Amino acid sequence: MLVYEFISQGSLHDILHNKNNKAALNLDARLSIAAQSADGLAYMHSQANTRILHGDVKPANILLDDNFIAKISDFGISRLLARDKKHTASIIGDINYMDPVYLQEGLLTEKSDVYSFRVVILELISGRRAIHSENNSLVKSFLEVHKEQKKATELFDKEIAIAEDLELLDSLAGMAMECLSLDVDQRPIMMEVAGQLHILSRSRKVQDV
Template sequence: MLVFELVCNGTVNDILHGGNKAPLKLDLRLIIAAESAQGLAYLHSQAHMKIWHGSFQPANILLDQNFMPKIAGFGISRLITEDKEHTCNVIGDLSYMDPVYLETGLLTLKSDVYSFGVVILELISRNKPTHSVNNRLVRRFLEVHKEGKKATELFDKEIAVTMADLEILDCLAVIAVECLNLDVDQRPTMTDVAERLLMLNRSRRSQAV
């Protein structure tokens, strides 16, 4: 008999876009991002062997009774081994897929970093990405960043309330844009992303004290 942990709050996709979506504070979204980053960083650099997730998206982030995230959905990672990073059949949700992987079939740790960047944008905007020649959610944030502007208009109005909120959201947007760099070598590692989000979370908590 297999016994799994009960994740009574469903997935991040459920709480962001489900029929009964409830208010979701910025602090909780930041925790979800930080803890998910820690999970991916562990898979990439601390596990017995490196693990590519390959399908990181809100539907694969489960939430327990305390809304702590648990990464699931490792179907694609089982198709990739450390000595075989290429796959003939590109599979996964195209809305979160690394364009380099889509074009070459080469799945790397940085492919997960790209997907994580898309998830951050979804967390701070509460808008779903859509696969197209130009993913609208991703494209709008990249355009604003390229123009050197703040992405204030793109943030979910529910959490973009105070100046402190906007500062946190701006930092999250910058991290996301770095993750979405089409130059794979210029993307941060998940360990770096996890450390930055941990510091951001600690800073947020100190402001609340």
């Protein structure tokens, strides 16, 4: 018999994109969810007895409890991959969050999860879906702004884009760009990502004191 924990707040996808959901996430909550999710993935990659690659990191697979504590869920893809095998003939997962290197080569690595997680970060700071229109992707929108060395202010969720938080949002967007590089070696590992998020979270708490 399988026993599952009841997650009262549903998924991060529900919170961000379900118009009927009355729960609102301020920047502190979003930053906390990002840091907790990164901690979970970092544990899977580096600290678990057997390394676990998730393979389908997205808001729908980040569940939230009563206190909006994040929990990583749905390890279906990781179970489908043999423990001693990195390549897969069948590309599986949500293509909106999929690492282009994995899509092209069938090579799932820790850096694939890093890529997907940073798409989640972009959703958290923009409030938009990974694909928010037929002809324009969320990743492409942020990459174009980054390439032109412009501020991404217009892309930020208006609910959190207040003047005093724009610098932090710019930092989060910049961090995401590092993880979207097609050069896998240029992407940080998840433990580094988690550390960066906790530093930002602590600095924000100090400012609020």
